[in-house]
Amino acid sequence: MMHEPAALDQMFHALSDRSRRGMVDRLGHGPASVSELAEPLSMALPTVMKHLAVLERSGLVRSEKSGRVRTYRLQRDALAEMERWLVAHKAGWNRAFDRLEQFLADEQPE
């Protein structure tokens, strides 16, 4: 259960920035070029590229260049690992509160 690969670090980190989440959002509507991704984000192009590099390192997106255009798209199954973690821990969350309720119930039989 302690497999927790470093990839998880990268993915959570990648999504901890609003601009990057915005890019992911955009890519959910289909592949896009660097400038298309940059357009809504009042930021210099090199800054956008750094964000894209973070996303790509995390494995959430991938890109390929054709001519002078680099196209980014979502990486299939990339969310799987994060989802696994969240689902596994949601269980823990619930267990914790179940126990709390149990405890309260025991404390105050009224």
Added chain:
Amino acid sequence: MMHEPAALDQMFHALSDRSRRGMVDRLGHGPASVSELAEPLSMALPTVMKHLAVLERSGLVRSEKSGRVRTYRLQRDALAEMERWLVAHKAGWNRAFDRLEQFLADEQPE
């Protein structure tokens, strides 16, 4: 649709560190004191406290002090927001690949 509160930043960031995920994991089994959380993590206490501060700022956990012991516990419903984001975007992920498949099907009628 662009509600994306800053809390999401904090939560994703909080979970982007393996030690912090470990603490959350531990708290899934029940509340714990600072030293209990520190014990398995070969780190100085002040370092552990900073990690805990990050988790608490994110809203994922909360703590209260009684006597000289501060007890941490998971914050109910904290994962809800992250889950909402992930679920919403998993849809995007799937949509993207549905379209890709459609495209490939159109391109190569063979």
Added chain:
DNA sequence: CTGATACTTAGCCAATTACGCAAGTTTCAA
């Protein structure tokens, strides 16, 4: 060949983060 397009690379900077050590502070127990 020339210029515009679409990225890339190479710095630079301010702010934040991650970590550690050392020295507090507050409780609790004897």
Added chain:
DNA sequence: TTGAAACTTGCGTAATTGGCTAAGTATCAG
């Protein structure tokens, strides 16, 4: 009241981030 336990605070340092400008490189259109 003395000492240990359990945090807390206060630094200091090194690395990382998120942003920029300026100057490349590589295509593509004419």
